[in-house]
Amino acid sequence: MRVGITLPVEDWRRCGPVAAAAEAAGIDLVTTNENKHEPFTPLAFAGLATTRIELATSVAIAFPRSPMIVASMSWELARHTGGRFVLGLGTQVRAHNERRFSVPWVAPAARMGEYVQALRAIWRCWETGGPLDYAGEHYRFSLMNEGFSPGPNHLPLPPVTIAAVGPLMLRTAARHCDGVRLHSFATRAYLERQVAPALDKGLAEAGLPREAFEVSGGGFVATGPDAAAVQAEAERIRARVAWYASTPAYRTVLEEHGLGELGLRLSAMARRNEFQEMAALIPDEVLQLFAAIGPYDVIAERIATRFGGLVDTVVIPFPAEADPGAVRAVVREVRAIPARFEGFRT
Numbered sequence: 001m002r003v004g005i006t007l008p009v010e011d012w013r014r015c016g017p018v019a020a021a022a023e024a025a026g027i028d029l030v031t032t033n034e035n036k037h038e039p040f041t042p043l044a045f046a047g048l049a050t051t052r053i054e055l056a057t058s059v060a061i062a063f064p065r066s067p068m069i070v071a072s073m074s075w076e077l078a079r080h081t082g083g084r085f086v087l088g089l090g091t092q093v094r095a096h097n098e099r100r101f102s103v104p105w106v107a108p109a110a111r112m113g114e115y116v117q118a119l120r121a122i123w124r125c126w127e128t129g130g131p132l133d134y135a136g137e138h139y140r141f142s143l144m145n146e147g148f149s150p151g152p153n154h155l156p157l158p159p160v161t162i163a164a165v166g167p168l169m170l171r172t173a174a175r176h177c178d179g180v181r182l183h184s185f186a187t188r189a190y191l192e193r194q195v196a197p198a199l200d201k202g203l204a205e206a207g208l209p210r211e212a213f214e215v216s217g218g219g220f221v222a223t224g225p226d227a228a229a230v231q232a233e234a235e236r237i238r239a240r241v242a243w244y245a246s247t248p249a250y251r252t253v254l255e256e257h258g259l260g261e262l263g264l265r266l267s268a269m270a271r272r273n274e275f276q277e278m279a280a281l282i283p284d285e286v287l288q289l290f291a292a293i294g295p296y297d298v299i300a301e302r303i304a305t306r307f308g309g310l311v312d313t314v315v316i317p318f319p320a321e322a323d324p325g326a327v328r329a330v331v332r333e334v335r336a337i338p339a340r341f342e343g344f345r346t
Contacts, residue, residue, distance in 0.1 A: 001303070001337040002028040002313040004056070004216070007046055008320075009037040016049030018320075025327045026335070029054035031088070031315060034061050040073045047081035055081060058181055058216075058315075059090035059163045063108075064101035067115055067139060071122040074158045075150055083155035086344075088181050089115070090163035093249065109168035111138045116160050116176045127152045156346040161214060165250070167198050174202025178344050179214030182311070185244035186218045187289040190253045191310045211342040216313035219306055220291035223299040224319060225326060230295050233317065234287065235279070241290050242278035246270040257289060296326050300333035312341035 005022050008014045009032050019030045030046050030053055032039035039057040047055050055077065060070065070087070077085040091097070091112060094105040114136040121134035125144050129152070132144035161179035164170045173180035182195060195218070203210055220240070222233040244250050245259075246266035254263045262281065269278050292299065292306040292314075299316075307314055314334065318327050 001307070001311070001334055001339040002214075002216075002341070003331050003334050004029040004031050004054075004058075004313055004315040005318060006030070006058075006315060007032050007042050009033065009039065009042045012042055012045055015042040015045040019046035019053060019055075020049045021324065023050045023053040025324060026331045027053065027327075028335075029056055029086075029313070031056045031058035033058060034090075040077065043077055043085065044080070047077065047084060050084075051082075053084065054086055055084050056086040056161075057088045059088040061092050061096075061101070062089040062112065062115055063091060063097055063105075064103050067118040068122060068141065071119050071126075072150070074119070075123065075126060075153065078155055078158045079150075079153045083153070083158075086159045086161060086178075087119070088161045088163070090181070091169070106138070109172045112162060112169065113172045113176045114138045116162070119160060120157060123157045126150055127154075127157070156344075159214075159344040161216070167194070170195060170198040171202040171205075174199045174208070174213070175206045178212070179216065179341075181216050182218035183244075183250070184217060184220050185241065185250050185253055185290065187253060187256060188219075188306055188310070189289075190256045191218050193256060194252070196310060210340050212345045214312050214341045214344070216311065217315070218311045219314075221299070221303065221314055221316050222291050222293045223296060223316060223330070225296055225323065227295065229319065230293060234291070234293050237291050238282045238287050239279040241287060242266055242282050243270075243275070245282070246278060257286075259286065262286070296330050299330060300337065303334055304337045308337055309340075312339040 005027055007018055007030050022030055032042050039060045043055040074087045091108045097103050097105045118134050118139045118141055125132040126149050132141050134141045159178035161181050162173050162177050163181045164173045165183050220237045222230055222237050224230045245263050251263045254260055266278055292302040294302045303314055
């Protein structure tokens with residue numbers, strides 16, 4: 001199993017040192033999220049400070065950006081890091097697209113599939129010098145001349161993964177992408193009964209081997225050097241579980257465990273802006289459905305129980321002050337957990 005951490009995107013000066021320390025600890029990848037801050041620039045600092053570690057957006061919001069813009073940023077990150085960049089994309093939800101980004105919300109799964117196809121058409125144009133000719137229902141690209149082409153990287157095209165929750169987006173990931181980034185609001189039962197079958201079916205339809213397709217995420221990890229640190233992280237996750245559980249779009253995860261009524265109660269509280277009180281509705285037994293929880297000496301075992309056989313990559317939120325030796329030990333143990341992913345296609 002591969003291990004990732006999230007970069008401190010709010011402080012670019014820390015991204016290089018944090019990535020270098022992660023590389024020294026044997027961590028496989030560093031990721032960036034697009035919430036309050038943009039996700040591409042911090043990876044540039046991380047890439048220039050390292051030589052081995054993978055660099056991934058997890059995720060960048062796709063539809064507000066033209067595929068041409070994302071293709072360019074990805075090409076430059078791949079060029080300057082020797083091909084270590086992995087592009088992770090997500091759709092966000094309708095309200096944010098229409099009201100925060102002012103872009104239309106149209107057939108998101110089909111549009112995302114075209115988005116990935118368009119990216120690869122643009123990259124192939126740059127790599128080979130051939131014509132740019134992509135025509136889909138949602139995206140069309142037919143103009144590229146020497147003055148605007150960055151030219152070849154002499155590297156494999158950047159792998160593309162997408163965030164997916166529902167069956168249509170899971171199928172899109174399996175048919176068109178190099179991997180899927182699962183939402184943290186997921187349980188093992190949900191992964192087994194809904195996610196894995198959808199991915200297996202999509203990969204079979206596309207004739208793609210599971211060993212070349214990365215499955216990452218699918219739950220939370222709470223760990224630390226002692227019980228107090230673990231409990232603090234678990235409480236943070238409890239609040240996030242409550243918030244996600246209040247969202248109707250994620251209700252199917254709760255229904256796998258007969259917890260639909262809990263989701264309805266949390267939704268009503270959210271409508272009343274009772275966000276501070278929502279976490280109290282998540283008992284420990286529900287929290288443990290969503291997270292691997294434990295101190296450093298047992299967290300690998302908990303991760304194996306929670307994610308093993310279903311997920312290839314987990315992100316572990318090691319605290320900034322974590323002892324490097326302890327981190328290396330945890331990473332070594334987690335990396336020993338068997339996983340199906342063997343590497344992206346080249």
